[in-house]
Amino acid sequence: MTTPSESGTEKRFATSLLPKLVAGGALLIYLLTINHWISVQSLGLVAQVGNWNWPQHTLPPLLFLATYPFHWLPTAWLPLGLNLFSAVCGALSLGLLARSVAILPRDRTEAQREREHSNFAILSLRTAWVPVVFAVVACGLQLTFWENAVAASDELLNLLLFAFIVWNILEFRIDARESRLAWATFVYGLTMANNWLMIVLLPVYLLALLGSKKLAFFNVGFLLRMFGLGVAGMLAYLLMPLVQYSEQSLGLGFWELVWFNMTGQKDVLFNLPYQSLWMLALPSLLPALLMVIRWKAFSGETSALGMKMTGFMFHVIHAIFLVVCTWIAFDPPISPRIYPKSVMSANPYSWLPLYYLSALSVGYCSGYFLLIFGKASRSRRRHNAPPSPLNPVVVGGIWAFCGRTCL
Numbered sequence: 001m002t003t004p005s006e007s008g009t010e011k012r013f014a015t016s017l018l019p020k021l022v023a024g025g026a027l028l029i030y031l032l033t034i035n036h037w038i039s040v041q042s043l044g045l046v047a048q049v050g051n052w053n054w055p056q057h058t059l060p061p062l063l064f065l066a067t068y069p070f071h072w073l074p075t076a077w078l079p080l081g082l083n084l085f086s087a088v089c090g091a092l093s094l095g096l097l098a099r100s101v102a103i104l105p106r107d108r109t110e111a112q113r114e115r116e117h118s119n120f121a122i123l124s125l126r127t128a129w130v131p132v133v134f135a136v137v138a139c140g141l142q143l144t145f146w147e148n149a150v151a152a153s154d155e156l157l158n159l160l161l162f163a164f165i166v167w168n169i170l171e172f173r174i175d176a177r178e179s180r181l182a183w184a185t186f187v188y189g190l191t192m193a194n195n196w197l198m199i200v201l202l203p204v205y206l207l208a209l210l211g212s213k214k215l216a217f218f219n220v221g222f223l224l225r226m227f228g229l230g231v232a233g234m235l236a237y238l239l240m241p242l243v244q245y246s247e248q249s250l251g252l253g254f255w256e257l258v259w260f261n262m263t264g265q266k267d268v269l270f271n272l273p274y275q276s277l278w279m280l281a282l283p284s285l286l287p288a289l290l291m292v293i294r295w296k297a298f299s300g301e302t303s304a305l306g307m308k309m310t311g312f313m314f315h316v317i318h319a320i321f322l323v324v325c326t327w328i329a330f331d332p333p334i335s336p337r338i339y340p341k342s343v344m345s346a347n348p349y350s351w352l353p354l355y356y357l358s359a360l361s362v363g364y365c366s367g368y369f370l371l372i373f374g375k376a377s378r379s380r381r382r383h384n385a386p387p388s389p390l391n392p393v394v395v396g397g398i399w400a401f402c403g404r405t406c407l
Contacts (some may be wrong), residue, residue: 014128015102022136023095026149029140030087035151038079043150044191050078062161062194062241063154082152089156090149094140095362096163097356100170101363102128106371109291109295114377120174123367125374134402135363138329142355144337159352161187165205166360178222179208185226196265197353200272204285211292221243237262252357280339283328284354287321287361315372322365325358326405369398 039048046052048059049067059067066085073081107113107121123131148155165184172180175234188205192198198205209226210217217223219250241257289319293312316387331337336351 019098022098026094027091039151061193061236093163115375131363131367139359161191186229186233189230193236284357325361
């Protein structure tokens with residue numbers, strides 16, 4: 001039996017120390033495997049930052065700001081410098097992923113609430129580190145992520161900002177500081193100017209805000225503050241037109257340059273095959289609903305058998321999502337790396353936020369089974385508890401599944 005002090009120690013390790021270890025370990029791995037020169041993937045970015053054939057002022061605004069100091073590097077050092085920049089962004093993203101998985105709410109279902117009574121329903125098992133490590137491996141060693149982390153890429157800066165947004169929303173559940181949501185909204189506006197995918201995911205972000213604030217979301221003052229912060233972030237759309245206008249590089253007026261820069265995103269958004277791409281997004285977005293919705297008690301069921309069946313269906317749904325989200329990391333035909341090529345003439349985007357959400361779901365679902373089958377219920381309603389002989393089998397199966405996947 002785990003004592004309260006032991007549970008607290010394990011929880012502090014998973015929530016505080018482990019994310020730092022993950023970020024440091026990931027950075028070490030990427031440094032050991034880093035590309036020391038230019039790859040086919042990094043050629044375009046290196047050429048733009050170095051002002052070789054492509055002008056630097058055609059970069060997305062945040063990438064322009066983040067990489068501007070690199071143009072002072074000697075030409076021979078520039079590729080490695082940008083590769084290191086991507087490695088750091090990748091390691092920080094995984095550190096935020098580790099912290100996000102560690103503080104995920106474990107009170108979404110009645111069975112979870114009967115077992116997890118810690119503050120903010122953070123997983124307090126001795127094995128609380130397992131879902132964190134599983135999620136990090138599923139994301140950080142995924143082929144697309146690793147390719148972007150060891151060679152210069154604009155995708156990992158976008159992912160780092162996305163991870164920052166997700167982390168702030170989850171932290172808000174713990175400390176209820178509105179500044180968390182303020183930073184998330186401001187950065188979301190910034191990221192929209194940098195990455196068209198964030199425009200597509202805007203309804204999902206609004207739903208996340210609604211889930212965080214609940215009815216307080218509809219407070220007029222809150223809505224106005226969030227709207228103002230989002231618009232302030234979107235002022236990043238004006239950065240590159242200002243740079244281009246000051247250099248008179250294209251011979252256009254300022255507002256003509258603003259429209260010219262926004263045309264790229266407009267063309268992508270208007271030409272996306274949305275009906276087909278929903279097939280790509282659903283394996284990442286649907287599991288997130290399990291983390292957002294706090295399911296009520298089975299009040300509609302009056303019989304013990306009905307309650308058992310309802311609980312069993314939750315187990316089946318979590319198991320399906322765990323398998324599917326883990327499968328996505330191995331790039332099956334419906335993965336973000338493969339599927340867009342079948343519905344678009346080209347696939348110049350790595351869709352890393354979708355891999356990130358899948359990894360977050362892997363951490364949540366694996367923790368769900370460790371909690372439900374690895375910790376005794378304190379409720380007197382014994383019909384909600386799975387059969388005791390099955391508990392070690394399921395927990396052992398999760399360990400075997402995590403270990404086999406990581407290897």
